Amino acid sequence: MIKRKWKDTNNVLIIPGFKYEEAAIKYGLFIAKNRRPFKPSKYIAFYSDGIIRVFARIVSVLDDVDLIHDIYPGTNIPFIDYLRIRDAGFVKSLASGERKTIFILDKIKPCSPIVDDSSKKTGFIHTRPKYTTIDKLLRSSFTSQLDDKNNQKSSSSTLPDHPDVKSSSKSLKPLKYPELESPDSESVTKTFSASFSPSELKRLDSKSLDSKSSNLKPTDEQEEIIKRFGDGKNILVRAFAGTGKTTTLKLLTLTYPKRRFLYIVFNRVAAESARKTFGSNVSVRTIHSLAFGFMKDKINVSNFVNNYQIPNIADTLGVDYDYARAVKIIFDEFCYSNVMEIGDLDFSLFFRDNIDLLSLVKTGAISIGKALRYTEQFYRKMEDGKIPVTHNFYLKQFQRLGMADSVRYDAILLDEAQDSNLITYDIVNRIKGQKVVIGDRHQKIYGFRNSLDISGRFLSDRAEEMPLTNSFRFHEEIATLANNLLSTLKAERIRIRGVAPHRSVSNKAFITRTNAKIVEIISWMIRNNDWKTVRDPRELFKLPMSITKLFTNPRINYEIPADLSFLERFKRLDELEEYARDVNDIEMMSAISIAKRKSSVIEKCFLKAMDQFNLENARVYLTTAHTSKGLEWDEIHLSDDYPNLFKAIGRRGGIPRFIYMQNKGESNEIEDIIEEINLLYVAVTRAREKADIADIENSDTLFSGDIKRIVEKTMLEIDDTQKE
Structure with a gap:
């Protein structure tokens, strides 16, 4: 469920925390740390420093941050500013995709100060919310008078709704919040008598992006992209790792401030970041939130599920x-x-x-x-x-009903085109306006999620292809490593330039091919306390622990998740192994190996990983190549569980045929190998200073002169054929 209908009640939800009070006054928002089952309430009050001084009416309650932008379309809510007044753990959990409960507030008003007269050491309220009723809130002077034992009876009183409630407010001094000052704005000062409506969420508190970004100087490649856009061309930008694709799009939108841009990004975390980065002429959406904005009046928005199990x-x-x-x-x-x-x-x-x-x-x-x-x-x-209904359902209905035809923007910017899908291509293609599609085909790594590189389809629609090759993430040595990988195994002729300076190493990451390898590394580091996993350990351990529970150590305390219940169809572990080999499931084969070798310690490793996951920072990070995308570290080490690419290529006819198939667009039957190459490229380009690939099988052969000569000869033959 993403938007809740709360039954009519005069209950007041009381939340502890001065920071929350600040956020409510400045933004008209309260975002709970987790999705606790709050009781239906019409109002919210904030308790801080032993006093309740301010309350507000609850307008909407949502379970998805991205939906705030759907309910108030066209807004640029400054969430990054909002997050600055929240703790680091909250920000990290939001970035990882953890769901939150969001309260949108209206008409923030003072009440007579209600002083804490509790004898408890922690005060009237510490971490958990409490409840009272609006009549008690407005008539009380002490927290002991807010006793919520009889709330149900009190809530039936016939008090008027919030706008008509008369507050016997005492003379209060305005509250100042110096922490909310932005570098480009005057000090923020609000008084308790200020009233905020949802429409005011549409205002940005800082100055326009133009003034903040006027010192950005485009590279020659960026300048050319901007020029070609000005000529009215549809553009496909090939943005190699770390080459500043976001900066390029920002420069583009700044150059044409009077044009209205629709920027479609991969997920809601990327959307929140982009909304902070781009100006008011850019509407940032995920493909789902775009669809929801048009479909919300045609579906029951109070009756949603994220997914069906x-x-x-x-x-x-x-x-x-x-x-x-x-x-x-x-x-x-x-x-x-x-x-x-x-x-x-x-x-x-x-x-x-x-x-x-x-x-x-x-x-x-x-x-x-x-x-x-x-x-x-x-x-x-x-x-x-x-x-x-699910999110995917209303996206599909948006397409089937042809509603994209009514979307009007001057230009559409589509990010991560290499990991998109056909419905996104169809929708974007139907929207009127100039197209700028950005992606890196060498970073297509989500084929197992049925993603599709739709870049080629835009090229066939007469888009002009333009590269971004200057990587600001790493220096030339890392660029050489990435270039050797792409030129050897994918015959890539465009070269990346590493333009970042050398730096000292302060953190490192072990980047594995499989989740199961992380479990193995944890078993080696179990006595070390300066590491953490990037991904939630519950996801990392799910498959190896399920196999362990079923086949090698049924005594562990673990319940098989519903989405892995198909494992129970296999009577013996060797049957499961045979199945994993038949379908070439690398993740499952690795998990089976862990279940065999680590069955006695896997539960202990899981509990240790959960403890370490709560660390704010660590010197060493453990992640898979898939999860590492979009992240970077000073130093990276690749583990030994990546497949032997030359063996795989040999089974498909050898290197010349492999290169021919890629060049001729006949890559369907070798797509699995191509994605393994892409995973190596993604992993290597996470490094800012140092990349260690020595543990990869045949890592020396990967960059041997013999292999390069074979590829070069093959490409010359392809060129000669095309000339004929």
């Missing part, structure tokens, strides 16, 4: 878990495709990319025909309002 689907349709799993896979694939009907999906490609579904069909667990019919039933139930 397999047991929920099974109960909804009255089917077993195997069919429920198939429905989940087909439903998601349909929602991300460009086809309009489920039956139009291309299952020849579908089975190739969905080994779990292929396994269900091959073992006879399901009939694909029945699975399709069940998926259609599931989709219709959402259409008819019989079950809560």
Whole structure:
């Protein structure tokens, strides 16, 4: 559920914390640290320094930060400024995608100061919220008079709604919040009598981006992109690692301040960062939030689920878990495709990319025909309002109803094109306006999520391809390593230039291919306390602990997650191993190895990892290549669990054929190898100062002169063929 309907009540939710009071007064917002089940309340009050002095009416309660921008479209809410007054742990959890409860507030008013007369050491309220009623709040002088034991009875009183409540406010001095001063704005001073409405969330507190960014000087490549945009060209920007794609787009939007830009980003964390970076002529959205802005009046916004788990689907349709799993896979694939009907999906490609579904069909667990019919039933139930809808559903409906045709901007900026999907391409293509698509095909690493590099489709639509090659992240030695990798295995002719200076090393990361390898590294570092995982350990340990529980150590205290229940179909571990080899599931093969070798210590490793995860900072970080994308460290070490690329290429016909297939656009059957190369490139380019790849199998061969000569000869032959 993403927006809550709270039943009519005169309850007041009391929250402790001066910082929250600041945020409420400045922004009309309160974002809870976690999604605790708050009782329905019409008002919120803030308790700080032993006094309750201010309260507000709750306008909306949401469970997704990104949706604030959907309810108030076109806003640039300064969330980064808001986050500056919150603690670091909160900011980190928000960046990791942890869900929050968001209260949008209106008409912040004073009440007569209510003084804490509690005898408790921690005071009237410490960390957990408390509740009272609006009549008690307005009539009390001491916290002991706010006793909430009889709230239910009191809340039925017929007090008028907030705008008409008369407050017997004493004469209070204005509160000043010097911490809220921004570098470009005057000191922020608010009085308790100030009134804030949701419309005021649309104002930025700082000066326009133009004044803050006027000292940005574009590189020659950036200058050329801006010039070609001014000529009215659609542009595909090939932005190699660390080459300043965000700066380029910012310069573009600053150069044309009177044009209205729609900037579509990968996820809501990127959206929040971009909203701080870009000016008021740029509307920043995820593809889902864009769709929601148009669909919110056509669907029940109070009846949402983020996703359906397999047991929920099974109960909804009255089917077993195997069919429920198939429905989940087909439903998601349909929602991300460009086809309009489920039956139009291309299952020849579908089975190739969905080994779990292929396994269900091959073992006879399901009939694909029945699975399709069940998926259609599931989709219709959402259409008819019989079950809560998902984010993917309203995105698909936005496409099917042709609503993108009514979106109007002067230009559309699309980020991360290499890890997009067909529905995004279809929607962006339908929106009227000049297109700037930005991505790096060498960073396409999410094929297992059915992502697709849509850059080529924009090229075929007559977009002009332009590169960004100056990396401001690393120096020339790291650039050489990345260039050797791409030129040897992908015949890339454009070279990255490392223009960053050398620096001292203060942190490092071990970047693995699999989650299971992180578990193994943790077992080696269990007595060390200066490390942490980048990703939540519950996700990292999920597969190896499930396999351990089922096959090698059933005594561990662990419950198999619903999305891994298919493992229970295998009677013996060797059957699971055979399956993992058949489908070439590297993650599962690695997890099986951990279950065999670390079954006696895996639970201890998990508990240690959970403790370490709470650290604010560490000297050593543990992450997979997938999770590392978008991050950077001074020094990186690649682990030994990356596959032997030359063996894999040899099985597909050798290097010349591998290069030919990439060049001719026939890469479907080698897509898995290409993504493994991309993972190495992503991992290597996380380094600012030093990259150690010595543990990779055949790392010396990777950059040998013999291999380079074979690639160069192949490319010359391809060039000669094209001349003919």
